[in-house]
Amino acid sequence: xxxxxxxxxxxxxxxxxxxxxxxxxxxxxxxxxxxxxxxxxxxxxxxxxxxxxxxxxxxxxxxxxxxxxxxxxxxxxxxxxxxxxxxxxxxxxxxxxxxxxxxxxxxxxxxxxxxxxxxxxxxxxxxxxxxxxxxxxxxxxxxxxxxxxxxxxxxxxxxxxxxxxxxxxxxxxxxxxxxxxxxxxxxxxxxxxxxxxxxxxxxxxxxxxxxxxxxxxxxxxxxxxxxxxxxxxxxxxxxxxxxxxxxxx
Amino acid sequence: xxxxxxxxxxxxxxxxxxxxxxxxxxxxxxxxxxxxxxxxxxxxxxxxxxxxxxxxxxxxxxxxxxxxxxxxxxxxxxxxxxxxxxxxxxxxxxxxxxxxxxxxxxxxxxxxxxxxxxxxxxxxxxxxxxxxxxxxxxxxxxxxxxxxxxxxxxxxxxxxxxxxxxxxxxxxxxxxxxxxxxxxxxxxxxxxxxxxxxxxxxxxxxxxxxxxxxxxxxxxxxxxxxxxxxxxxxxxxxxxxxxxxxxxxxxxxxxxxxxxxxxxxxxxxxxxxxxxxxxxxxxx
Amino acid sequence: xxxxxxxxxxxxxxxxxxxxxxxxxxxxxxxxxxxxxxxxxxxxxxxxxxxxxxxxxxxxxxxxxxxxxxxxxxxxxxxxxxxxxxxxxxxxxxxxxxxxxxxxxxxxxxxxxxxxxxxxxxxxxxxxxxxxxxxxxxxxxxxxxxxxxxxxxxxxxxxxxxxxxxxxxxxxxxxxxxxxxxxxxxxxxxxxxxxxxxxxxxxxxxxxxxxxxxxxxxxxxxxxxxxxxxxxxxxxxxxxxxxxxxxxxxxxxxxxxxxxxxxxxxxxxxxxxxxxxxxxxxxxxxxxxxxxxxxxxx
Numbered sequence: 001x002x003x004x005x006x007x008x009x010x011x012x013x014x015x016x017x018x019x020x021x022x023x024x025x026x027x028x029x030x031x032x033x034x035x036x037x038x039x040x041x042x043x044x045x046x047x048x049x050x051x052x053x054x055x056x057x058x059x060x061x062x063x064x065x066x067x068x069x070x071x072x073x074x075x076x077x078x079x080x081x082x083x084x085x086x087x088x089x090x091x092x093x094x095x096x097x098x099x100x101x102x103x104x105x106x107x108x109x110x111x112x113x114x115x116x117x118x119x120x121x122x123x124x125x126x127x128x129x130x131x132x133x134x135x136x137x138x139x140x141x142x143x144x145x146x147x148x149x150x151x152x153x154x155x156x157x158x159x160x161x162x163x164x165x166x167x168x169x170x171x172x173x174x175x176x177x178x179x180x181x182x183x184x185x186x187x188x189x190x191x192x193x194x195x196x197x198x199x200x201x202x203x204x205x206x207x208x209x210x211x212x213x214x215x216x217x218x219x220x221x222x223x224x225x226x227x228x229x230x231x232x233x234x235x236x237x238x239x240x241x242x243x244x245x246x247x248x249x
Numbered sequence: 250x251x252x253x254x255x256x257x258x259x260x261x262x263x264x265x266x267x268x269x270x271x272x273x274x275x276x277x278x279x280x281x282x283x284x285x286x287x288x289x290x291x292x293x294x295x296x297x298x299x300x301x302x303x304x305x306x307x308x309x310x311x312x313x314x315x316x317x318x319x320x321x322x323x324x325x326x327x328x329x330x331x332x333x334x335x336x337x338x339x340x341x342x343x344x345x346x347x348x349x350x351x352x353x354x355x356x357x358x359x360x361x362x363x364x365x366x367x368x369x370x371x372x373x374x375x376x377x378x379x380x381x382x383x384x385x386x387x388x389x390x391x392x393x394x395x396x397x398x399x400x401x402x403x404x405x406x407x408x409x410x411x412x413x414x415x416x417x418x419x420x421x422x423x424x425x426x427x428x429x430x431x432x433x434x435x436x437x438x439x440x441x442x443x444x445x446x447x448x449x450x451x452x453x454x455x456x457x458x459x460x461x462x463x464x465x466x467x468x469x470x471x472x473x474x475x476x477x478x479x480x481x482x483x484x485x486x487x488x489x490x491x492x493x494x495x496x497x498x499x500x501x502x503x504x505x506x507x508x509x510x511x512x513x514x515x516x517x518x519x520x521x522x523x524x525x526x527x528x529x530x531x532x533x
Numbered sequence: 534x535x536x537x538x539x540x541x542x543x544x545x546x547x548x549x550x551x552x553x554x555x556x557x558x559x560x561x562x563x564x565x566x567x568x569x570x571x572x573x574x575x576x577x578x579x580x581x582x583x584x585x586x587x588x589x590x591x592x593x594x595x596x597x598x599x600x601x602x603x604x605x606x607x608x609x610x611x612x613x614x615x616x617x618x619x620x621x622x623x624x625x626x627x628x629x630x631x632x633x634x635x636x637x638x639x640x641x642x643x644x645x646x647x648x649x650x651x652x653x654x655x656x657x658x659x660x661x662x663x664x665x666x667x668x669x670x671x672x673x674x675x676x677x678x679x680x681x682x683x684x685x686x687x688x689x690x691x692x693x694x695x696x697x698x699x700x701x702x703x704x705x706x707x708x709x710x711x712x713x714x715x716x717x718x719x720x721x722x723x724x725x726x727x728x729x730x731x732x733x734x735x736x737x738x739x740x741x742x743x744x745x746x747x748x749x750x751x752x753x754x755x756x757x758x759x760x761x762x763x764x765x766x767x768x769x770x771x772x773x774x775x776x777x778x779x780x781x782x783x784x785x786x787x788x789x790x791x792x793x794x795x796x797x798x799x800x801x802x803x804x805x806x807x808x809x810x811x812x813x814x815x816x817x818x819x820x821x822x823x824x825x826x827x828x829x830x831x
Binding site: 256258263265267269274283284339342351352361364372377394397427455457458484488499506514 | 541542544545548549551552553555556557558559560562563565566569570573623624627628630631632635636644646647648649650651653654655656657658660661662664665666692695696699721723724725726728746749750752753754755756759760780783784787788793801802805808809812813815816817819820
Binding site for chain 2: 108
């Protein structure tokens with residue numbers, strides 16, 4: 001498969017007030033691949049992920065420097081609305097809107113002036129998120145009535161409906177039971193045909209199951225980056241090895 | 250081992266607290282029965298459908314009922330959008346620093362300003378300066394200022410109860426602030442806002458003092474037809490009757506109170522109902 | 534033609550602007566109140582020296598010879614307010630104690646709405662109740678009670694502010710962390726010992742603030758006292774005599790035919806200004822106590 005870089009972080013530094021949370025990180029994200037960011041909690045992996053679609057803007061004390069290049073533009077200097085439209089995000093806890101399943105999918109496209117066939121969009125998106133069969137008969141029910149796993153897939157579906165280039169996933173399975181986790185993991189593997197996915201997880205098995213590339217973060221620095229099987233079988237750094245063999249974390 | 254004195258003390262304390270509380274319930278019951286027993290005989294169609302009169306048997310609440318309806322409709326349409334928008338601004342947009350703090354403290358203080366002072370404000374600004382005269386419009390504007398702080402507080406509380414995860418979920422899809430506010434936050438907060446608004450209006454419908462100041466008159470024998478008309482309201486007619494020495498007029502006042510309190514109780518009941526429903530619907 | 538993006542941006546900015554204007558209306562209201570009362574009050578004090586106003590003991594602005602000593606109105610107001618406070622403060626606090634420690638969840642859920650209704654009843658209704666129910670009872674107990682009297686006003690205002698005190702104190706008690714109460718219970722304290730020794734001292738500042746806010750509301754109360762206590766501005770300390778409160782005076786003038794701009798008209802604003810200053814100071818004090826000690830009660 002030929003490899004094309006779609007997103008490229010260059011010397012990114014992020015501070016929370018005085019705390020230097022991300023230290024000079026450079027990282028390339030490859031198109032139609034799954035990149036996992038792993039590391040112990042507090043290593044900054046979620047912070048970096050959130051800067052990819054400017055969700056860090058909501059943290060008042062936060063300061064960020066460097067460049068995250070997406071199609072040649074530094075998205076840290078772009079219009080955040082534009083960035084978030086093209087780079088979607090799935091959160092740690094399922095957060096469906098308190099609306100019907102149908103409206104959960106259509107809300108995003110609608111506010112961006114989508115004029116196509118909404119029913120078709122809903123069907124496509126739900127199929128894309130492997131949720132269609134379960135909910136096709138109750139599209140007008142409240143999304144809050146779905147199970148946790150279904151809610152998370154609905155959140156993925158509503159992200160797909162925006163037709164983003166990249167989907168960010170911030171520990172998408174941490175609030176789910178094992179069965180739902182497997183379904184979401186399978187879904188991630190399916191999705192990379194059409195999307196580029198960056199997933200943050202502290203679950204190493206999950207990273208090894210779903211990702212093609214893995215970046216290991218420790219205390220705000222990127223210790224190692226490479227193909228997932230290499231990282232997990234033959235890490236170059238001692239720190240990485242210690243982490244994946246469970247000596248700390 | 251607890252000493253008998255301590256047990257006795259505890260029992261006495263509990264007794265006093267219990268009595269104090271149930272006394273207030275008793276007061277409510279006494280108040281309602283007193284008014285019912287005074288007024289129920291006068292409560293008939295002719296009472297609802299007559300204008301004021303020197304003769305108690307001919308006098309009625311019609312002008313007050315229509316005046317109150319007009320005034321409430323007008324007050325609601327002025328104060329609800331302003332109050333809700335102000336609440337949304339303070340909670341969702343918020344200004345930091347000293348100005349934000351001033352707005353904050355100011356709202357709390359406005360809620361404590363006596364209603365009669367709003368009357369003086371309305372008299373000077375709306376009645377005289379804007380030249381709205383003793384009209385429904387002057388009354389409604391005055392009452393709107395009066396209940397705005399209440400609506401703002403209720404709005405802010407309901408907005409604060411909307412989980413942040415919903416906002417972030419919406420922002421993550423590239424939504425702009427006003428999309429998030431109107432598309433996500435407001436629908437979730439709406440039942441709570443409605444509860445607050447209804448309670449604020451149920452306060453406004455019983456207001457008398459500020460309306461006396463802005464020149465609502467108690468003796469009026471027509472139904473207002475526009476917002477620039479003179480008007481009276483139920484509480485003002487009640488005040489007028491209660492202030493007369495004859496027992497018959499006191500009973501008329503009681504009959505008027507029955508109508509007024511019924512309306513207020515219904516509004517309260519609706520508010521409680523909405524609050525109840527809301528608590529069931531939105532559990533995250 | 535403007536594109537979608539610009540249009541949406543413009544919409545967003547205008548919405549923010551409209552919201553901001555609405556929020557600013559609150560400030561404008563305060564400014565309006567201060568300006569109106571200050572301006573008309575100033576007109577008044579150009580004719581009547583402020584010192585004579587504040588210390589005079591005769592209030593006869595509507596009769597000849599006119600006299601503009603506001604003390605009778607202030608004393609009348611304080612009589613009602615202090616009387617109401619003496620009754621409502623302990624009762625309200627006890628209600629709050631009952632609600633938060635003795636009443637079970639079920640009784641609490643019945644009592645809370647009842648208190649809400651009690652606080653929602655229009656003040657005119659309370660005035661009627663005072664005039665036609667409380668005063669006759671007072672007259673039976675003490676025969677020389679006048680039809681309009683301060684005591685009746687005080688009692689009925691007490692009933693009005695009681696729910697407010699109960700509710701605010703109840704909130705204060707509920708804000709006490711469980712662990713604090715549990716700690717006291719765990720060493721074998723009885724409930725009243727926990728209430729008196731832990732809960733009340735712990736929330737003292739909030740209770741104090743509740744009292745102040747309630748008293749400020751009592752000062753500003755109008756219709757109930759107008760009906761209950763009359764419109765006879767005499768300087769007396771007897772609770773059984775007819776008096777006039779500041780608010781009742783403003784109502785009296787407004788119901789009459791006074792010419793705008795005349796001295797009678799201006800008295801309303803002078804009295805209103807005094808009323809506003811008094812309640813504003815108390816509310817501010819209440820707010821300060823609340824915010825200053827908020828950290829402590831968390």
